Amino acid sequence: MASVTLSEFRGRQSDYIATAQREPVEITSRGARVRAVVVSPEFYRRALQALEDQADVEAVTRARQERGRVSHDELVEEIGE
Incomplete structure (x- = not known):
């Protein structure tokens, strides 16, 4: 850098x-x-995407801890896709 x-x-x-x-x-x-x-704008976009991906992983982890197994539909609902 x-x-x-x-x-x-x-x-x-x-x-x-x-x-x-x-x-x-x-x-x-x-x-x-x-x-x-x-x-660069590309670096910034990749960094934001990585943060969003990490938030999704954390949401799935929390959902699994709270409810055990999570269906695909529940997962999609949880991460908003």
């Missing part, structure tokens, strides 16, 4: 946005304090 200061980012925004298409760019300020991370 690339790491730049906020002032470096301000001075070369387009360069760092281009870098973010290949790897996340961490923006720091006041020493090493991370203020933001710039990522």
